[in-house]
Amino acid sequence: MAPDEAHPGDFFDEAEQDAFFLTEGGRKMDCQEEFSTLLHADDGVAFLVHLARECTGHYAWIDSTLHYRHMYPRAVQLSMTKRRRGVRLLEVSNMDAMLGRVEDVGRAIREACRAPGTRLVVLVSSCVAEVTGMQLRDVLEQESEAAAVPAVFLELTVDENTPLEQFWSQVMRLARTDVTREPRSVVLVGLGEEDSPFAAEARAVLQRFGVRLRGLLLPGFDTGTAERFCEAGLAVVSSAEAVAQEFRLARRRLEPHVRFAELDPPFGPAGTRRFYRRVLAACGVRRSAAGLAESWEPLRADWERWRRRASGYAAAVVVAPEEAEYLSRPRRLYGLDLVGLLREMGFRVRVLCTPRRASDRAAELAAALRVQLRARLGPDDGLEVAVGGGGEGIEAELARTDAALVFTEYPPDRRITGAGRMSFHPRDFEPGFEGALRTLVRLTRLAESRFHRSCRGLERR
């Protein structure tokens, strides 16, 4: 954007022309995440939303969380599993908005409090209530206190989105602290959902060593897991910045009652082994290497076979100076060590350092990044860090590279498909041993896809 086009507001959600990573603003958006967590929560949460019908929340008719959302800062998408009866949308009519009527809201809260199984009432207030001055927080407090049911008020309004860290702090007030701890038991935070393949794997792997996985929180929420959180011998929080930040206040509140460990998330076979080993060590299991090798053994031959196939292909990552940290500090990118994981899978990696502004020094960035990556990953012939983004534009550069895959956080990315390449995204990476193999298979299939090349006549004859 030219200097004379400077946006008069404080945020303009348009990415740079050559951006392949989300903008900082896009990565930090923090309102629909709460919505998706609550939609996915169990029936212990009575979930009420006061909104106009054109509010994005109204897409709840789709009855899942798939649509939250196209450019979604969380790495983990919640499943489609139906875990709750639904959400009560208190749709605001024109007249209700004009007159500031709140009687229906009070009635809905009373009904929610009375419903069997309600452990927590959550009322979300959206823009209309804010603009017309409805005091919904007061209504919630009045009704929930009368019914003695814990309540959480969330503002997802014009410029007052309740921060995610406050959301988790509030809902985790359900955790009972007067409990007996089960030393060899674990709760995982920020590592996927309860009914994910990783949860099933983690449960089985830990069980081999006599450690019980009690549940997973964030992005999913379950009132039972929250209530019994402090019974766990250990709470493992993902070190990914987005997760650590999201759970920061809840952790501070619960730290006196639970032992916490912050661990890098389990991506790739080596990362997964490291993760399990540290969890087990924290639970007092000292010798886990042989047992973990046994867990990996059934997948090893397949992994090697697919790795050989992957080694025939290169994957490209386009990075601007301000995005270099996503490669050098994986915690900033959901805990994904992008280059390290691709190399572990056997792909050759091409990092293209592209300047955005005349003042950007791409050559210096490339040199610094090369040093950082080599320091972390060791000398590596399969990794090339080069300066890109010449005058001919990024599409031409992508068309010239030997990479079959190109990383993007803007799928579907026409710059990549237009260059005859396939794109991959952070959500293509799955945690755990089995997740590592599925990731490798998926990325290899993408790399082997001839679709765009065939359609554009780019196939070698």
Next chain:
Amino acid sequence: MKLVPSYLDGALLALNGLPGTLAVLDSHRCVLERTWVFDALHDWYGGVSAGGPFARDRRVFAPNWAQCRLVGGSEGLIEWYVRLLARRRPGAPILLLRGTLSVLTATDLEGLAAQLRAELGAPVICVEREMGDEDWVDGWRRVEAAILRHLPIRGGAARPLVTGYCLFRREGDEVGNLEELERLCAGAGLPMPTWTFDARTAALPAVARRAPRIAFPFSAPDGAAAGGGRTIGVGLPLGIRNTRRWLEALGTAFRRVGAVRALVARELAELESRLTPFVTNALAGKGAVVVADPWTAAGLVAAARELGMGVPLALVLRRSDAPDRDLEAVRAAGADEVLVDPEREEAAERLRVLADRRLADVVVGSAVLRDEAERAGLPYAEVSGPNRLEHFAAPAPYLGFRGMLRLAERLGNAVCRREHLRRVHGRR
């Protein structure tokens, strides 16, 4: 929870049919998510939010509101966006659309549009909205009305202009409809019309002075005719009789009665032989629940009945206080019961009961009840919009005679599969 899509859904639907047109929403930025949802779920060929890099090929913008801006008014921000778009895409029409808060805070979009039109020479078009309760049909109509007022007028031959035809998306089902209707027009020697919202050309169509208007039912009955020509009112050609009537209306208007009659005879002879096995083996005696806007719902009810099916329930996606004239067609179409502006919970319960009593075998129409139908064990055929799980690359019309064949195929296969699962695998 209401199932009827909102004003902005309708406005985005109309915008989707105008690929060269841009829009600035006077609403909070989160409403942009509706455009992302539109492209990600509803229309895989849609370009409302722009595919690919979330960068300069975007078509829809919204300001980042804040409390202080609400007090001071958002006109300044909207103006900034209009100037940006006018620089980036010179000559492209720019629509100014109102969100709910814009109605409440009464942003002067009309004044802003007039001022910027005069200053920039760009077609900056304000789309009206009177209240927050307006639904998707209102939104679509408002955009159409605004566009019709700004269509360029030219001289030359008076090719008829289509109004009130809602293209629900750019996929094979909807584009297939256009191709089928054009095939029928060509077959009867009728003049090939100009479609206002057909998503096939970037520029707004120029309309000949005195061009006749073929008025489909989606537009407001009192909508103005661009170019000032006569109005030929037609229904939606969904079903055998509706398609015949549609052709006859055009045949009468354009003096091609004999050609239309001959075409219809040829088409019907072929149609019957192709449809008979589907009717006798799969569909006759079965029940279909219909979910759609009033006109598509009326057509689907008629088509289902022509295929030998009963329609125990038609759920109409229109707000409850919509004008009666919008609901006349569906009420007359022959469903056992018509429910306007349904609540999701009520609709879900009705589906469950109909499925349990084996009075319904399939749901056809908008995907807004897809999950509830699946839970009740009823298969779905997604027709019109919003769509969700069924997408089409190849032509798959549901209008016209070929549309009737395709619709029978989809309904027949859905019903047969359910029967098979029930009988062989013991599923519900």
